[in-house]
Amino acid sequence: MGKRILIIGNGAREHALAWAVAQSHDVEKIFVMPGNGGTAGIAQNISIENHDIDRVINFVREAGVTFTIVGPEDWLEWGIVDEFQARDLPIFGPTREAARIETSKGYAKFLMHKFAVPTGEFMFCKDANELLFAVTNFGFPCVIKADGLARGKGVFVCHEIKEVDRAVEGIFVQKQFGRAGDLALVEEFIPGEEVSIHVLTDGTNVVFLPSSQDHKPLRENDEGPNTGGMGAIAPVPWLTQEHLKTIEETIIRPTLDGLSAEGRPFTGCLYAGLKMTDEGPRVLEFNARFGDPEACVILPLIKHDFIDLLEAVVNGRLNDIHGEIVQTDATAATIVLASSGYPEEKMITGMPLSGIEDATAHGVRVFHAGTVQNDCGLATSGGRVLDVTAWGQEPLAATLAHVYDAVHCISFEGMQFRRDIGAKALRRSSL
Numbered sequence: 001m002g003k004r005i006l007i008i009g010n011g012a013r014e015h016a017l018a019w020a021v022a023q024s025h026d027v028e029k030i031f032v033m034p035g036n037g038g039t040a041g042i043a044q045n046i047s048i049e050n051h052d053i054d055r056v057i058n059f060v061r062e063a064g065v066t067f068t069i070v071g072p073e074d075w076l077e078w079g080i081v082d083e084f085q086a087r088d089l090p091i092f093g094p095t096r097e098a099a100r101i102e103t104s105k106g107y108a109k110f111l112m113h114k115f116a117v118p119t120g121e122f123m124f125c126k127d128a129n130e131l132l133f134a135v136t137n138f139g140f141p142c143v144i145k146a147d148g149l150a151r152g153k154g155v156f157v158c159h160e161i162k163e164v165d166r167a168v169e170g171i172f173v174q175k176q177f178g179r180a181g182d183l184a185l186v187e188e189f190i191p192g193e194e195v196s197i198h199v200l201t202d203g204t205n206v207v208f209l210p211s212s213q214d215h216k217p218l219r220e221n222d223e224g225p226n227t228g229g230m231g232a233i234a235p236v237p238w239l240t241q242e243h244l245k246t247i248e249e250t251i252i253r254p255t256l257d258g259l260s261a262e263g264r265p266f267t268g269c270l271y272a273g274l275k276m277t278d279e280g281p282r283v284l285e286f287n288a289r290f291g292d293p294e295a296c297v298i299l300p301l302i303k304h305d306f307i308d309l310l311e312a313v314v315n316g317r318l319n320d321i322h323g324e325i326v327q328t329d330a331t332a333a334t335i336v337l338a339s340s341g342y343p344e345e346k347m348i349t350g351m352p353l354s355g356i357e358d359a360t361a362h363g364v365r366v367f368h369a370g371t372v373q374n375d376c377g378l379a380t381s382g383g384r385v386l387d388v389t390a391w392g393q394e395p396l397a398a399t400l401a402h403v404y405d406a407v408h409c410i411s412f413e414g415m416q417f418r419r420d421i422g423a424k425a426l427r428r429s430s431l
Contacts, residue, residue, distance in 0.1 A: 002028025003307060004064050007043070008056070008080070009071025010036050012336075012369035012387040013292035017069055018043045019365065020299040024307040031063065037378050038368025051075070053083050060089055068092065069310065070268075073149055073289055077103045092310045098259055098266040099288040105185055106147050108286050115258035117251055119283040120188040128168045134186035135164050141189040146171050148180030153343055155216075155226050157189065176345075190282050192275040193428065195236050196294050197244075199252055199272075200309065203265045205318040206252060207309075208244060210235040210301045210326050212294045213425055214273075218343065220420045227343045228384060230336045231421035234297035237331075237396055237429035239276075247274065247281050255286070267313055293387050296367050297332035300391040331399045332391035335407050335421055336369070340414025342383035351380045351412040358409035362402065364390045366410075380412055397426055 003026055007017050015038045018030055022042050033056065035045030046059060051074070060068060068084065070076060070093035077099060084091040093099075100107045112119045123138075124147075125131040135142055135158070144167040146154030154177045156167035171181040198209040212234040218224035251272055259266045271287035271294070290298070302309070304325045312318045341347035349370070356366050356378070367389055370382020388410065390403035400422045407417060 002026045003066045004029045004031070005307065006031045006033060006056075006060060006063075006065045006068040007039075007071060008033055008068065008075050010034050010039075011071065011292050012367040012384065013290055013295040014071040015039050015367040015369070016295045016299050016387075016389075017071060017290070019367070020302065020306040021069070024305050027307065031059075031065065033059070036368045036381070037371030037373045038366070040373065051078055053078065053080050056080065057083065057087060057089065066090065067307065067311065067314075070289065073099065073102055073287065076288055077149060090311070090314055092268060092314055094266050094268045094288050095264070097264040098268075100264065101255070101259065101266070101270075101286045102288040103149055104147060105145055105285060106183060109185070111255070111258050111262070112283060115254045115261075117254050117258070117283060118280060120190050122185050122187040125184045125186060126182070128172045131168060131172070131184055131186060132164070138186055138188055143187040143189055144171070145185045145187065146177040146181040147183035147185060148177070150177040150180045151228055153177075153226060153228065154180060157226070190275040190277060190284065192277040192282075193424070194284065195239060195274050195276060196232075196291055197247055197252070197272045197274060198290065198294065198298055199270050200313050200318065201256060201267060201270055202313045202316045202318040203256070203260065203267045204316070206248065206256070207318060207321065207325055208248070209298050210332075211239045211244070212236065212291070212297055213422075214291065214294055215418060215421055218416075218418075220418055225343055227338070229291070229293045230338065230418045232291075232293045232297045232334050233396060233400070233422040233425055234294070234301060234332045237425055243276070243281070247272070251281060251283060267316075292369075293334050293336055293384075296334040296387045296389045297391070300332050300365070300389065301327045301330055303327050327393075330391055330393050331396040332389065333396065333399045333403045333422055334367070334387045334389040335403055335417055336384050337386040337388065337407065337410060337412075337415050337417050338384050339370070339380050339382070340416065342416070347383050348414050349380045349382065351414060352376060353378045353380060353385070353410070353412045355410040356386075359388060359406040362406040362409065364388055364403055364406040385412065385415075386410065396422060396429075400426075
């Protein structure tokens with residue numbers, strides 16, 4: 001009997017995870033809970049209501065699931081890994097306490113300061129008055145963040161007071177982020193190029209996955225509001241092995257050692273969002289899982305059997321993995337197609353989709369983020385709708401041209417996307 005894998009989540013990351021799992025040997029069945037219109041093509045979608053962990057555990061036992069992978073961060077905060085571990089059920093992801101490095105930006109900052117991990121200065125704020133006082137201390141530009149989970153939308157880069165007012169309104173007045181905005185942080189603005197570093201760790205050993213670069217602002221030239229991500233590339237062409245060595249020595253190792261020293265050993269995927277400055281790498285934030293959309297460009301570049309790799313993390317034997325783990329001569333790019341009105345709450349969904357088959361005929365993979373199958377076919381169901389992804393053994397410029405050709409095959413009413421994904425990386429690498 002082959003392996004039966006459950007993936008928790010419903011976005012493009014989970015579709016990419018399901019695709020990666022499907023490439024592994026000896027996989028008999030894949031379930032995605034709840035999944036989306038795309039995961040239904042390679043897995044069985046399982047509905048779930050009210051984030052009921054007990055119901056998930058009952059399903060795992062009844063369906064004979066042999067391994068579970070947690071996609072989104074909210075399930076980590078709810079303690080799904082702790083509940084599975086208490087029942088000796090194999091699951092990939094950190095415990096609730098280890099995941100605090102993502103679920104509380106304040107805790108992450110305290111941890112970094114305690115263990116000398118390079119990051120920016122910050123101040124905690126519990127109301128609008130404290131926030132405005134902190135802004136006067138930091139001056140402009142500065143960064144304002146909701147402390148808890150806000151699905152990539154609780155970050156405001158402020159260059160003038162009206163942008164601060166918008167952050168105050170969203171966090172403390174309208175309560176757009178719920179309890180995640182009970183506290184806010186004001187941080188110094190760190191100049192430099194942003195990169196994403198994902199590592200797999202069993203708590204002791206570390207494997208670096210391909211570097212990547214997300215593009216969070218909605219519009220070209222990094223303008224407009226922050227989103228969950230409008231596209232990504234991998235690897236970052238100008239990031240050297242020397243850079244990666246410095247990142248491991250000054251950021252990854254001290255952070256993992258610090259979490260262990262605090263009684264929160266971390267196993268799973270640690271994702272560091274960094275700024276590369278003239279003084280070296282500095283941490284913007286940590287995530288406790290694969291990024292979205294970064295997973296769409298990282299996972300296709302993994303050469304080793306994916307499930308074997310994740311099982312080695314869970315079983316504490318990552319050091320036993322040998323051979324080439326990632327493709328070193330390939331590039332990948334993904335372009336996010338989003339609904340009209342995204343990332344605001346007024347986004348328009350329910351729009352029929354067309355052109356996906358034409359796009360895939362170009363040799364790309366279309367990972368679904370917010371789609372649903374209805375009586376009329378495939379329709380949009382979220383802010384980010386599709387992640388159109390290309391990869392291959394070619395320069396990044398060629399991969400980007402490839403993926404954009406495919407993007408133009410797809411259409412739905414109100415579709416928006418950035419036309420400059422990867423452009424700044426190409427400019428910098430050509431200097």
